[in-house]
Amino acid sequence: MGKLPFIIMILFxxxxxxxxxxxxxxxxxxxxxxxxxxxxxxxxxVYLNDRRRFRGF
Incomplete structure (x- = not known):
């Protein structure tokens, strides 16, 4: 399920x-x-930049 949005965006x-x-x-x-x-x-x-961002404590 983790790669599904990536594949949909590439298709788009x-x-x-x-x-x-x-x-x-x-x-x-x-x-x-x-x-x-x-x-x-x-x-x-935006999807690639937002995935593993450190949001603080």
Whole structure:
């Protein structure tokens, strides 16, 4: 169960990347694909930074 969020986030980034590729060849709107790609990478980075943080005593 510990690796499930990591796998879901990687899958979300792959889908966002595919949508971005479709936007580059004018099949999908770029105004939708760029924020989706940004949000997916941002959520992934926040998840990686927040896992084992020392929260004090």
């Amino acid at each position: 980034i792959a889908i966002a990347f595919f949508l971005n590729l479709l936007a580059l060849i004018h099949i999908f709107p770029m105004l939708l694909s760029a924020p989706i790609m940004f949000i997916s990478i941002l959520i992934f980075i």
